[in-house]
Amino acid sequence: MPGPCPALTFTMSESFLPLQQPMDSIPAEIRCAQDYELLAQRFMAPASYAYVAGGSGRDATVEANRAAFDSWAVYPRLLRDVSGAHARVTIGGQELSHPIMLAPVAFQKLAHPRGELETARAAAALQTCMVSSTLASYTLEEIAAAGAFPRWFQLYFQPTREGTLDLLRRAEGAGYGAIMVTLDASIQVASLRALRANFQMPPDCIAANLRDHAAPEVKETVAGDSRIFQGVMRTAPTWRDLEWLMTQTALPIWVKGVLHPQDACALQSRGVAGIVVSNHGGRSLDGAPASLQVLPAIRAAVGEDFPLLFDSGIRSGLDIFKALALGANAVMIGRLQMYALSVAGALGVAHMIRLLQEELEVCMAQAGCVTVTEIDRATVAATAAAKPGSAGNLELP
Structure with missing residues (x-):
């Protein structure tokens, strides 16, 4: 998740x-994976929790x-032999023991003093693919050294191509197996929840990967210019930038932040390795459809x-099944x-992953699915809220 609106200010308090x-x-x-959401309010500062x-x-x-x-329910099935079942999948040529990856989440020092280093240890212990953020609070090299494998690197385009290339080359050198480019967060509006909590990034929580990058040049807008179009969005990436990036590396490139079928097809035709259907967990356009x-x-x-x-929105193994x-x-x-x-x-991250896997496996067992590939549209039923044309199942051109 990108940083908060730079205009936020705060005074130190409890x-x-x-x-x-x-x-x-x-x-x-902790009885289920979602219990961590409730318990985290004791372990995160209130303002940080509001931001996350x-x-x-x-x-x-x-x-x-x-x-x-x-808006969706799962059909239970009868008398299926699932004694040989498993949840293994192959993603990007890498076999994983379950279809659960760790999304790129920025500034993890907000949750723990060792932030991404702890997450990397958990990923390594469970052989879960961790996607490390450009805006991590430890460098991509430090995260790689902590043991996460397989590991991917999430890339935000930088204001200059030199800055983008620096991150790309470092990721290649540190053994990251794929690049995940986030394209839906060029502009963000801070949540009212974070604003009302007076959140601002703590001084010791910085984007470590960008520590040696020059501060982006700030150009004053002229009379009549928009602070949005000619200001914030001036250096936002375009199709040309993505096409350029794909010529700069042999690593597979995934694109994160896709919500429209036409964008998905355009990316597919340009040869990206895959896409992430995502609305950035609700952190980009407020009012976008659910992923x-x-x-x-x-x-x-x-x-x-x-x-x-x-x-976007997963809290249980049942959600993963759907x-x-x-x-x-x-996911x-x-x-x-x-x-x-x-x-x-x-330990908490590893336990959370294990709980999600077991919750998924319970659902698979009751739905009679022996492998993940058997989990298809025929295994779920649309509820009243999910009928075509309703909020549950959006039909796009």
Whole structure:
């Protein structure tokens, strides 16, 4: 997630201090993966929790992401032999023991003093693919050294191509196996929740990968110019920038932040390795459709064989099952990652992943699915809210 609006200011108070420090064991209160969301409010400073939990604007899309999962139900099936079942998948040529990846989440020091280093340890322990953020609070080299493998690097285009190339070359040198370019967050509006909590990034929580980059040049707008169009968006990437990037590396390039089938097809035709159906967890355009709403239309547009990842709103293994049924090959976990990190560091993140995997496997067993590939549209039922043309199942041109 990119940083907050630079205009935010704050005065230090108890809202910037956690009630409890991270634990070195799993709290007895944790009964399911989503419990980490509730418990994290003890372990994160209130202002930091408000920033992480919030999206943008009025959080309309954050709420839509969660509501979309309630628009689908799973069919239980009878007398299926699942004694040889497994949840293994292959993503980008890499076999994973489950379809759960760790999404790129910025500034993880907000949740734990060792931030991304703890997350990397958890990923390594469970052989989960971790996607490290450009805006991580530790460098991509430090995260790689902590052991995350397989590991991918999430790239934000920088104001200059030299800055973008620096990040790309460093990721190649540190053994990252793919580049995930986020394209839906060139401009963000801070959530009212974060504004009302007076959030500002703590001084020790910086974008470590950009520490040696020159500060972006600030150009004054002239009379009649828009602060948005000619200001903030002046250096936003275009199709030309993506096409240029694809000529600069042999690593597979994935694109994150896709919500429209036409964009998905345009990316597919340009040769990207895969896309992530995502609304940035509700942190970009407030009022965008839920990622789950558009997933079936995007799957239909790109065909059955094109790799699709999914994020935004997942809180359980049941949610993962529904995302797989509607077209995803695997999912990425964002906020739950931060919540578990705040509670118990690497142990918490690893435990959260394990809980999600087991919750998914329980659902697979009851639905009679022996492999992830058997989780398809026929395994789920649209509820009344998910009928075509309603909020549950958005139909796009």
